[in-house]
Amino acid sequence: MIIRNLELSHFRNYRRCIAELSPGINWIYGANGQGKTNLVEALYYLCNLESFRTRKTSHLLQEKSAEAVITAQVESKNVQHLIRVNLSNKGRQVILDNSLVRKVSEYTPTFMALALTPEDVNLFRNVPQERRKFFNRIISFNDSIYIKNFQEYSKIISEKNALLKQGNTDQIPLWNSMLARSAVKLMKQRNNFVESINNYLSDIFKDLSGRDEILKLVYKPSLITNNFQESEILLQLKNNLTRDLQYGFAVTGPHRDEYHLILDGKKDRDYFSQGEFRITNLSLIMTINRLLFNRYSFSPVVIFDDLFSELDDEVVNSVFKYFLQLKNQIFITSTSEPLKSYQVKQLQVVEGQLV
Secondary structure (H helix, E strand, O other): OEEEEEEEEEEOOEEEEEEEOOOOEEEEEOOOOOOHHHHHHHHHHHHHOOOOOOOOHHHHEOOOOOEEEEEEEEEEOOEEEEEEEEEEOOEEEEEEOOEEOOOHHHHOOOOOEEEEOHHHHHHHHHOHHHHHHHHHHHHHHHOHHHHHHHHHHHHHHHHHHHHHHHOOOOOHHHHHHHHHHHHHHHHHHHHHHHHHHHOOHHHHHHHHHOOOOOEEEEEEOOOOOOOOOHHHHHHHHHHOHHHHHHHOOOOOOHHHOEEEEEEOOEEHHHHOOHHHHHHHHHHHHHHHHHHHHHHHOOOOEEEEEOHHHHOOHHHHHHHHHHHHOOOOOEEEEEOOOOOOOOOOEEEEEEOOEEO
16 A cells, blocks of 8 residues: 555644645654654654544644645555545544545544554553554454454443443343353454464564564453353353452453463563564554565555654664565654665654645
8 A cells, every 4th residue: 555645634733734745654753743644644644543641632623723634645555545634622523535435434444553652552561452453453354253253242341331320230131141152252363363473473683673572462362261151251251240240341252352462471561662662562553563564565655653762773774674664655753854774755853844
């Protein structure tokens, strides 16, 4: 996937911006607070129809503006597209090739961006629900059946939670039976995805960091079971009824699953330095990128916001050499100009303008 050009109108601190973009590496640099992150946020929104910084559309509008517009010419799977996204306090409107997009699910399989930002690193460290949201989106892209199973589970858990909140236990066994069947499907898909990640993750980590430790992604289901047996899950759901009633919601299930990165047996949030968090998360993003290419011959746009600030020079050089081998269009933000040896398109941002 390649974003050929980008036009912004009243987006964040950009009153107007027009940029011609390279299909390779785009290096966006400037002092802090000038709008570098805002620019890549617009690119990310164009692809995923969501921001990596806020859930409120109103935050994306320039101050005192009623509407913001993102327009771009995009090539995906050898097809040229014209995309226009209108943003206002009422929400968003997406126009793809002069036709209104009514469902996000009809749009996102064709356009996708992967991103690594300082916020992402922090969320992976501290916010379990954001990790679950991240993997739900990635697995859905890899497995079209997953989103249907996830939606089914979400409806079931919502109905069960409504009964628990009311203290009504008469129908709980029925919903537990449906929940157990649905949970097994989700847990198997998540486990299979993590196994596919671990086929590449450690090798990619070594390529990026030059280190020999073994990096693994660990999937830790909330429900404990041997080979995902439905009967074992159903028994746990029954045994948890007292706690569920006490809290007024289901305390266990795939909606409470966990994911962790483990480096030579060291758990991420307990032992990783900031630099290790950054390089291991980068390794995870690059592994997902590899899976997407292997399965679909699809290379998403990849965005790195302030990636190199906490990496030493040797690692930075290894990372950049790795980037040069990729077929992705890449966007990197930095407070400094790129080294002269780097083969990149340079975009300098000063006070919400490209200069």
